[in-house]
Amino acid sequence: MIIPAVGYVPDWMIALPVCVVGSLLTLLNLKFRGRLSRFERNFSILGAQIAVWFTWISTKVRSAQVDTLNRDIMMMAVGILLVFVISIFYGGAVP
Amino acid sequence: MLLLPVAAAALLYFAEFGRRTISIVSCGFIVLSLTVAVRCVPVVLESGMVYESYPWIPELGFNFDLMVDGLSVSVVFAILLVSGAALWFSYSYEEKLRTFSVGVLLFVSAMVGVVLSTNMFQFYFFWEAMIIPAYFIIAGFGEGKYKGMTAVKFFVFMHIGALLILFSFVWVYTIKGTAEFMALDMVGVPAAVPVLIFVGFCIKMGIFPFHNWLPDAHSEAPAPFSALLSGLMVGMGGYGIIRVLMLTFQLPPTGVVLTMALFTMLYGGIMAMAQSDIKRLLAYSTISQMGYVLLGIASSSAVGAAMHIFTHSLFKSLLFLCAGSVMYSAGARTMEKIGGLNSRLPKLFVVALVGILSLMGLPPMASFVSEVMIFEAMGADAVALLLAISAGVVTLAYGLVLLRNVFFGKPVRVKKLPLHLWLPQALLALVLVAVGLFPDMISYLMGVMA
Numbered sequence: 001m002i003i004p005a006v007g008y009v010p011d012w013m014i015a016l017p018v019c020v021v022g023s024l025l026t027l028l029n030l031k032f033r034g035r036l037s038r039f040e041r042n043f044s045i046l047g048a049q050i051a052v053w054f055t056w057i058s059t060k061v062r063s064a065q066v067d068t069l070n071r072d073i074m075m076m077a078v079g080i081l082l083v084f085v086i087s088i089f090y091g092g093a094v095p
Numbered sequence: 096m097l098l099l100p101v102a103a104a105a106l107l108y109f110a111e112f113g114r115r116t117i118s119i120v121s122c123g124f125i126v127l128s129l130t131v132a133v134r135c136v137p138v139v140l141e142s143g144m145v146y147e148s149y150p151w152i153p154e155l156g157f158n159f160d161l162m163v164d165g166l167s168v169s170v171v172f173a174i175l176l177v178s179g180a181a182l183w184f185s186y187s188y189e190e191k192l193r194t195f196s197v198g199v200l201l202f203v204s205a206m207v208g209v210v211l212s213t214n215m216f217q218f219y220f221f222w223e224a225m226i227i228p229a230y231f232i233i234a235g236f237g238e239g240k241y242k243g244m245t246a247v248k249f250f251v252f253m254h255i256g257a258l259l260i261l262f263s264f265v266w267v268y269t270i271k272g273t274a275e276f277m278a279l280d281m282v283g284v285p286a287a288v289p290v291l292i293f294v295g296f297c298i299k300m301g302i303f304p305f306h307n308w309l310p311d312a313h314s315e316a317p318a319p320f321s322a323l324l325s326g327l328m329v330g331m332g333g334y335g336i337i338r339v340l341m342l343t344f345q346l347p348p349t350g351v352v353l354t355m356a357l358f359t360m361l362y363g364g365i366m367a368m369a370q371s372d373i374k375r376l377l378a379y380s381t382i383s384q385m386g387y388v389l390l391g392i393a394s395s396s397a398v399g400a401a402m403h404i405f406t407h408s409l410f411k412s413l414l415f416l417c418a419g420s421v422m423y424s425a426g427a428r429t430m431e432k433i434g435g436l437n438s439r440l441p442k443l444f445v446v447a448l449v450g451i452l453s454l455m456g457l458p459p460m461a462s463f464v465s466e467v468m469i470f471e472a473m474g475a476d477a478v479a480l481l482l483a484i485s486a487g488v489v490t491l492a493y494g495l496v497l498l499r500n501v502f503f504g505k506p507v508r509v510k511k512l513p514l515h516l517w518l519p520q521a522l523l524a525l526v527l528v529a530v531g532l533f534p535d536m537i538s539y540l541m542g543v544m545a
Binding site for chain 1: 244247311346
């Protein structure tokens with residue numbers, strides 16, 4: 001990426017709340033399904049989960065902190081699984 | 096600029112006017128407000144800004160200050176142009192015109208207040224004031240069967256963002272002892288503060304993964320208000336990032352912001368391609384276009400981002416008004432039930448074509464200039480540039496899908512489009528072409544940032 005991760009705010013500090021708040025809002029979206037189609041719901045939930053965790057991991061890769069990468073991939077897997085399970089029981093959105 | 100829409104709202108609320116007078120009063124006060132904004136321009140160009148100060152809460156040392164610089168006056172132009180067009184359009188569109196106009200005028204005033212604010216708490220006050228009329232308009236005037244739920248969803252999501260911003264503002268105030276934007280910097284401020292502010296503004300902009308509220312709210316709201324939500328309100332998030340994070344805290348953007356911008360551009364575009372409901376397609380397109388604004392911010396191009404906020408507000412409002420016209424004439428909003436409108440409604444076709452070409456970012460439309468400014472600022476990162484151009488291709492694709500499915504093919508039966516519905520769209524189309532041909536008149540003004 002062209003913009004170097006410099007300045008007062010490091011990449012991980014932006015990625016963390018993006019992941020956490022993004023995941024929470026994605027779950028909240030199940031409460032207010034409204035006009036959302038099945039495709040939109042599934043894409044929104046799983047796509048968002050994968051993307052936010054991908055954003056988090058990409059910060060590690062770019063800043064060469066690969067020593068903690070395995071732990072993060074585990075976190076991503078657990079995070080996606082958790083949202084998947086909640087989606088089935090809470091929203092019935094996942095086929 | 097700030098008080099005239101409020102005065103119009105009060106007048107309409109307390110007086111018993113007919114439909115024509117309601118329309119004249121609401122549009123007339125917007126034109127007056129626009130005149131005040133235009134009169135500020137020579138002073139801004141000469142001395143950099145116009146500043147007014149009134150006592151507000153003396154115990155806490157807060158003044159009610161209003162500042163007009165090049166950036167804010169340009170955004171105010173967009174707010175007043177679009178809201179004037181939307182109010183004009185409502186004359187033949189909304190049944191309960193009086194209540195609707197009062198809500199819209201209060202909403203417009205709150206947006207102008209956000210743009211002119213000079214301290215954090217005043218900014219937050221107007222930020223909240225923007226949400227309340229919007230909630231009532233979506234709940235009361237919405238066009239779908241889910242309008243009640245959508246209004247609550249909108250309210251909840253907006254307040255999560257607003258509370259993050261309020262929390263950060265109070266945190267900064269306790270550290271720095273001042274709420275004035277001009278007196279603030281990052282010295283001694285924890286890094287978490289700008290991050291929370293950023294997330295709060297991103298929720299308003301509908302940036303991925305905070306976008307969930309946007310397709311529902313923008314497709315369920317009545318068409319003239321969708322034009323304001325999609326054209327203006329989401330842009331306020333971008334304006335907030337520029338004003339608070341770029342100009343006040345002077346933070347350099349990081350890679351994550353760029354990643355979010357590129358992902359949002361592609362995600363919004365791909366989701367737009369999958370829609371058959373025209374308003375929902377436009378709503379997803381707004382998500383994608385806010386990705387462009389964030390890309391400008393990630394590339395440190397405040398003027399490019401602000402220019403795209405300006406141009407997007409014009410063409411997206413135009414397209415939502417076109418969608419309203421299609422719903423009025425054809426009585427449908429899904430593309431399967433519409434077609435061949437170029438022969439049945441040729442005047443609508445012309446203005447919609449200007450809107451769709453602007454959406455695609457083609458010359459000589461104004462959005463071409465703003466997109467070029469953003470891409471130019473990106474530099475030579477091949478991967479980022481490739482992804483950004485891919486998002487442009489996706490935009491082209493869903494723009495063409497919209498054009499083909501609505502305006503070509505087998506013509507459907509339609510009713511005549513009143514002139515009151517078409518003229519405001521023609522006005523916006525004219526401005527889009529004029530700014531596209533003479534972009535300097537806005538981009539130069541935007542560069543005068545305090």
